[in-house]
Amino acid sequence: MRSFRNHISLIIPLFIMFFSFNVLLILDRTVQAYEHSLLEDFNMVIIASKELDLSTISKESKSIGLIKTIDIDKVLNSLNINLDDINTTVLKSSLPIFYQIKLKDFLNDDKVQILKSSLEKNPNIIKVEEFKASHDLIHQFLILVETILLVFTGFILIISLLLIIKQISIWVYEHSQRISIMELFGAPFFMKSKILYKLMLIDSIFSALSATVLISYLMNHELVIKFYEKLALEIPPFNTLSDVFTMLGIALVLSLVLVSITIFKNKKDIQYS
Amino acid sequence: MSSVIKAENIVLAYKSHEPIIRNTTFDIKSNEFVFITGKSGSGKSTVIKSMYGALKPSFGDLTVCGVKMKNVSSGKLKFLRKHLGVVFQDYKLINEWSVEQNVMLPLMIGGFSPQVCKVQAQKLLKHVDMIDKMRSFPMELSGGEQQRVAMARALAHNPVVILADEPTGNLDDYSSEIIWDLLKSAKKHLGTTIVAVTHKIPQTIATDYKQYFLDNGKMHEVI
Numbered sequence: 001m002r003s004f005r006n007h008i009s010l011i012i013p014l015f016i017m018f019f020s021f022n023v024l025l026i027l028d029r030t031v032q033a034y035e036h037s038l039l040e041d042f043n044m045v046i047i048a049s050k051e052l053d054l055s056t057i058s059k060e061s062k063s064i065g066l067i068k069t070i071d072i073d074k075v076l077n078s079l080n081i082n083l084d085d086i087n088t089t090v091l092k093s094s095l096p097i098f099y100q101i102k103l104k105d106f107l108n109d110d111k112v113q114i115l116k117s118s119l120e121k122n123p124n125i126i127k128v129e130e131f132k133a134s135h136d137l138i139h140q141f142l143i144l145v146e147t148i149l150l151v152f153t154g155f156i157l158i159i160s161l162l163l164i165i166k167q168i169s170i171w172v173y174e175h176s177q178r179i180s181i182m183e184l185f186g187a188p189f190f191m192k193s194k195i196l197y198k199l200m201l202i203d204s205i206f207s208a209l210s211a212t213v214l215i216s217y218l219m220n221h222e223l224v225i226k227f228y229e230k231l232a233l234e235i236p237p238f239n240t241l242s243d244v245f246t247m248l249g250i251a252l253v254l255s256l257v258l259v260s261i262t263i264f265k266n267k268k269d270i271q272y273s
Numbered sequence: 274m275s276s277v278i279k280a281e282n283i284v285l286a287y288k289s290h291e292p293i294i295r296n297t298t299f300d301i302k303s304n305e306f307v308f309i310t311g312k313s314g315s316g317k318s319t320v321i322k323s324m325y326g327a328l329k330p331s332f333g334d335l336t337v338c339g340v341k342m343k344n345v346s347s348g349k350l351k352f353l354r355k356h357l358g359v360v361f362q363d364y365k366l367i368n369e370w371s372v373e374q375n376v377m378l379p380l381m382i383g384g385f386s387p388q389v390c391k392v393q394a395q396k397l398l399k400h401v402d403m404i405d406k407m408r409s410f411p412m413e414l415s416g417g418e419q420q421r422v423a424m425a426r427a428l429a430h431n432p433v434v435i436l437a438d439e440p441t442g443n444l445d446d447y448s449s450e451i452i453w454d455l456l457k458s459a460k461k462h463l464g465t466t467i468v469a470v471t472h473k474i475p476q477t478i479a480t481d482y483k484q485y486f487l488d489n490g491k492m493h494e495v496i
Contacts, residue, residue: 177368178367181365181366181378184325184359185355186351186355187382
């Protein structure tokens, strides 16, 4: 019973911590997916007096991923102007060159304005216009939620780590007799502490797995799907296997680091005197 | 005979407290059976502690199996402890482990394979007449039986020295006799050096031993 209580005392903070990591991961992916869809809808048109290419234009911003000339015939056709061939040729020769720009990374409004003004400083560029879908409010809301969650995860991490270290200290105390006897016979550090690493690793793996499985279940739940649909958000790609391995990796590192820290912190208590 | 434990003017004290042992010199040679006797609180156990490195001398030189104990590093201390056997009044057995696993401990630390550890542990348990109880746990044994297991553990890795701190302090006369016989046999058949702290030298040991008496913080050889 005492052993079960000891495990639960460790599993609860570990589970909350891994669950927060998972939620943060999901939200980050949601934001990324949303930014990607905004990026798809984003277009910038440059009107230039001379020819431009990607190498010259990318000096203005590393976010520019593609520059494409807009076919002037298509533009004129879409305008439905009835001109004869001679006038059309004259018009074409007097028109500037039109370019369409696509970005590699998502830029917020402020950054788009900075890019626009830096492009406009180029003497060969006459005008810059941007065309985008206006979903900024949802994007800002998502960023706000992500920031708040990040702060909360930070707090959860600190509190969980303190609780975990406290629980490992109790384990160190419980196993101090065994560790001190082993020390009397010259046992190496890892052999003495093996039991503590083992206990921590088992609880970490259990917590990481259960948190990831719960998140996986929740992400496929009708309520969550409906919520995403209402906000016109794409459900982020959820790779349970890779996420499980990521969480297991964190669990492994956490076990090694926390047990080592606690053992060194309590070294005096487990030394035979 | 070569020195196994040599102390020159050592001072032993716990942190900033008054020294318990003052300017003491002694020399324990290979294959000797040495008793350290004295009144309660005279510092007998303190001397033993300094020999297995739980207490470092404040002054003077103490050398155990060639290792200088004054500023001994943790690595060297581990190495030394692999060559020492220790027996205590309170047995110091791991309660969660079986008798067999307890005896296997020094061998596992020595890096032997589990199979070799098992065979050697069973051999020793036979030697101390505890083979029938090798699957039992320490809490299921009497004091005498626990000390026999502790003896088997101390002998398991064929140590150079056995340090015994009041090994019969909690035992009746019959069990005490068995423990002293085991220590005598280790000296005789394995060539082990024995250092035993006791308040009463057993009569069965006869005269083949050296005795130090601790009085007023100093160790005197009793001739």
